Amino acid sequence: MQICLQVFRNFFNIFFEKNISCMFFYLQMRRAMKKYQIIYKDLEKAIHDQKYQVGDFLPTEQELVQSYQVSRDTIRKALTLLVEEGLVKKIHGSGSQVINQEQINFPVSDLTSYQxxxxxxxxxxxxxxxxxxxxxxxxxxxxRTGFSNSRQVWRVVRQRVVDSCASVIDIDYLDTSLVPQLNRNIAEHSIYDYIENQLNLSISHAFKEITIDNATDQDKILIDLGKDQHVVCIRSKVYLTNGKQFQFTESRHKLEKFKFVDYAKRRH
Incomplete structure (x- = not known):
């Protein structure tokens, strides 16, 4: 019995000391943080805990000023961090709205159109x-593309906005001898649908290369990168069933918005 009590006391002392240490560390960390960082962390936690759900608006700047007893500039710095992290979007005249954090499952092995x-x-x-x-x-x-020198191609640059977040730039090159006509309406909807159902061409396969690239000036303008300095880049050479290459595409993705998935099977 005495041994059991001693073991319990030892366990309690260790547990107590560790928790006191953790609490002390947490308080020290909070003191070291600037006020706007503390507010940002509080709001970030509230969003992750679903106190504020997708579509909800955060308290107004004035409400946050009164709640935290800080300046409006401090609140705006905290809200800017939330925007940069892709947690909220600013709506003029309405405030800061929580946005969807779901990622798109992007199958690497499948040849599936964005639409x-x-x-x-x-x-x-x-x-x-x-x-x-x-x-x-x-x-x-x-x-870069695999198309022969001096060949004429369509060049299409499209921005993809997912749940109010500019997440992707698609840069496509299409052989005009195989796709002679193309317009903005087709590009806004689905080029693959047009190729397969209007031109009656059969898309077969693609060779893909996936890299992490430094963000370009174009990326910084057309994608909501926040503080990110890199993008996921997928380069694909796409072929018809007759073996002819009709497309080269470069898709540049916001890092945290997309998830790339694949199915792998061991060969025996």
Whole structure:
């Protein structure tokens, strides 16, 4: 019995000391943080704990000023951090609204159009066509895309906005000899649907390369990167069933918005 009591006392002392140490560390950390960082952490936790759910608005700036007894500038710094982390979006005249944090499951091995993924996963998305033109492939672009030198191609730049967050830039090059007509309406909806159902071409397979790239100036303008300095980049050469390459696409993704999944099977 005495041994059991001694074991219990030892356990209690260790447990108590560790928890006191953890609490002391937490308080020291809070003291070291600036006020706007503390407010940011509090609101971040409230969002993750679903006190504020998707679609809810955070308390107004004035309410937060009164609650924390700080300046409006301090509150705005905290809210800016939440925006940069993709937790909320600012709506003029309404305040800060919590946005969806779900990632899109992007199957690496499948050849699925962006529009098909959005429909499958029930996400709210908008496509903005930034530019659409015809260009002649030079030697540098030929090496990058796989299209022969001097070939004419369509160049399409599209911005994908998922749940109010600009998340993807798609840069497509399409062989004009195989896709002679293209317009902004087609590009806004689904190029693959047009190719398969209007041009009656059969898309077969693609070779994909996935890298983490430094964000370009274009990325910083067209994607809501926050503090991120990198993007996930998928480069694909896409072929028809007759073996002809009709497309090269470069998809540049916001890091935390997308999840890439695959199915692997061991060979025997």
């Amino acid at each position: 098909e993924l959005i429909v499958q996963q029930g996400l709210n998305s908008q496509t903005n066509v930034i530019s659409l033109d015809k260009i002649i492939v030079d030697s540098k672009l030929s090496e």
